[in-house]
Amino acid sequence: LPLDDYRKALIRTEEMLQIGGELLLTEQEELANEKLMALKNAEITQAMKKNQFPPSMHFFRAKKLIEESKVFCVLKKMPKGAALHLHDFGILSVDWLVRNVTYRPHCHLCFTPSGNLKFRFADPAPPTPKPEGCSEWILLEKYRKQLQNVTEFDNSLLRNFTLVLEDPEIAYSDQAVIWARFENIFIAVSGLVHYAPVFREYFARGLEEFYEDNVQYLELRATLYPVYELNGQTHDQEWSLKTYQEVAQKFAKDHPDFTGVRIIYSNNRKNDVDRVAESVQIAMKLRVKFPESMAGFDLVGQEDKGHSLWDLKEALLLPATQGFDLPYFFHAGETNWQGTSIDENVLDALVLNTTRIGHGFALGRHPMARNVSWNRDIPIEVCPISNQVLQLVSDLRNHPAASLMSSGHPMVVSSDDPSIFGAKGLSYDFYEAFMGIGGMKADLRTLKQLALNSIKYSSLSVDKKKTTKEVWQKKWDKFVDDLAKLL
Numbered sequence: 001l002p003l004d005d006y007r008k009a010l011i012r013t014e015e016m017l018q019i020g021g022e023l024l025l026t027e028q029e030e031l032a033n034e035k036l037m038a039l040k041n042a043e044i045t046q047a048m049k050k051n052q053f054p055p056s057m058h059f060f061r062a063k064k065l066i067e068e069s070k071v072f073c074v075l076k077k078m079p080k081g082a083a084l085h086l087h088d089f090g091i092l093s094v095d096w097l098v099r100n101v102t103y104r105p106h107c108h109l110c111f112t113p114s115g116n117l118k119f120r121f122a123d124p125a126p127p128t129p130k131p132e133g134c135s136e137w138i139l140l141e142k143y144r145k146q147l148q149n150v151t152e153f154d155n156s157l158l159r160n161f162t163l164v165l166e167d168p169e170i171a172y173s174d175q176a177v178i179w180a181r182f183e184n185i186f187i188a189v190s191g192l193v194h195y196a197p198v199f200r201e202y203f204a205r206g207l208e209e210f211y212e213d214n215v216q217y218l219e220l221r222a223t224l225y226p227v228y229e230l231n232g233q234t235h236d237q238e239w240s241l242k243t244y245q246e247v248a249q250k251f252a253k254d255h256p257d258f259t260g261v262r263i264i265y266s267n268n269r270k271n272d273v274d275r276v277a278e279s280v281q282i283a284m285k286l287r288v289k290f291p292e293s294m295a296g297f298d299l300v301g302q303e304d305k306g307h308s309l310w311d312l313k314e315a316l317l318l319p320a321t322q323g324f325d326l327p328y329f330f331h332a333g334e335t336n337w338q339g340t341s342i343d344e345n346v347l348d349a350l351v352l353n354t355t356r357i358g359h360g361f362a363l364g365r366h367p368m369a370r371n372v373s374w375n376r377d378i379p380i381e382v383c384p385i386s387n388q389v390l391q392l393v394s395d396l397r398n399h400p401a402a403s404l405m406s407s408g409h410p411m412v413v414s415s416d417d418p419s420i421f422g423a424k425g426l427s428y429d430f431y432e433a434f435m436g437i438g439g440m441k442a443d444l445r446t447l448k449q450l451a452l453n454s455i456k457y458s459s460l461s462v463d464k465k466k467t468t469k470e471v472w473q474k475k476w477d478k479f480v481d482d483l484a485k486l487l
């Protein structure tokens with residue numbers, strides 16, 4: 001074979017292997033692809049000249065540039081299918097929490113010894129008991145009245161609800177520091193979002209934000225912590241799940257092109273095997289009672305600080321020993337520490353029959369996990385911005401999913417906790433995946449495959465997948481038409 005032909009054949013084969021590489025585009029899609037790739041090439045050429053490429057910059061600095069990008073503009077309009085990796089209280093921009101929720105009557109605030117915030121609605125006030133070591137409860141309505149500068153105070157609240165700041169590399173010296181801040185944000189918003197009226201509205205508004213970003217269906221990791229009423233009465237997990245179901249069903253009724261939401265009940269991986277076993281039992285009960293909404297079970301929290309899946313196997317094997325089908329959606333391999341028992345979570349997840357792998361950041365270092373995931377068609381859920389902000393990788397061109405994308409490995413793209421990272425919906429993560437991780441050759445096929453994957457790898461029934469895909473296809477055709485017409 002002449003060298004030239006050989007080389008061309010290699011390039012062509014690689015193009016076929018990459019994610020979406022085997023998709024055949026319609027004429028209209030080809031046209032749209034040309035427009036898209038012209039925008040992409042122009043932006044990358046410009047980025048090379050200026051040496052300023054958003055995916056290789058920290059998202060907090062890249063965000064503004066991304067918002068100026070024409071490719072990003074296209075991605076926002078693109079029907080992206082489903083977002084399959086999200087956490088309960090990271091889905092809605094935090095402005096509403098500060099400007100609306102903290103202004104409601106009976107909202108109290110206290111400071112923990114380490115200076116973190118806790119909120120609680122209560123009437124008659126004050127809420128009891130006072131959290132250990134915390135300051136007295138302050139009624140916000142009263143507190144704001146005596147403040148000189150309320151805007152300044154509200155801005156400080158906003159800052160407490162996201163990780164965003166100017167110099168993340170300096171402020172967050174290592175993963176332990178940023179994870180502590182990250183968990184504190186969940187604790188701070190917890191008292192607000194677990195107040196029953198807010199709980200419903202937060203979720204509905206979260207759905208709206210994703211819907212506006214052209215996402216049709218969500219799967220939400222939820223801890224189902226007790227939701228409380230003004231008088232202190234609390235509700236159990238069943239109540240929370242039922243409420244999620246009601247809100248999602250109403251939203252789907254009001255938006256017929258929205259499929260809905262399914263919940264992945266999640267426990268913290270720091271908990272010991274007995275507590276995890278309890279939550280597995282609850283998950284089984286919920287699954288019987290709410291087959292429509294309850295997708296399965298996961299373990300969340302900082303992987304490096306928690307138990308390995310294998311440590312918890314006694315709890316996690318309970319359903320199987322009882323012949324019960326409890327689908328697992330394990331976070332696994334969200335670590336940089338190769339060779340630890342935590343790093344082996346990617347293997348454990350597969351051994352324990354996971355349906356998908358959350359993050360799977362360590363997959364590239366485990367050839368067997370990679371094989372099994374490929375052979376059993378078990379996708380990884382890639383969350384680029386999360387991985388960068390939580391310091392697993394700085395330049396997203398070096399994200400391990402780059403190699404997996406180039407070989408067409410089963411994957412979906414998701415956004416984890418967009419509101420906490422200062423992002424919104426799914427488009428920012430699609431931008432990072434398309435421009436940074438996917439490289440120059442990722443094109444409309446890549447995007448189409450990622451959207452198709454999000455439906456294919458969802459936990460929806462065969463029927464629901466079919467109808468969701470039909471709705472998606474209509475949106476896609478319209479999107480392609482508009483893109484093809486772009487000047």
Ligand SMILES: O=c1[nH]cnc2c1ncn2[C@@H]1O[C@H](CO)[C@@H](O)[C@H]1O
Pocket residue numbers: 087088089183186221222223266300301302303331334386416417
């Ligand atoms: O990327 C992640 N990896 C692991 N755990 C996470 C991530 N994002 C959020 N949470 C966890 O989810 C809980 C709320 O559902 C939070 O406590 C947080 O620890």
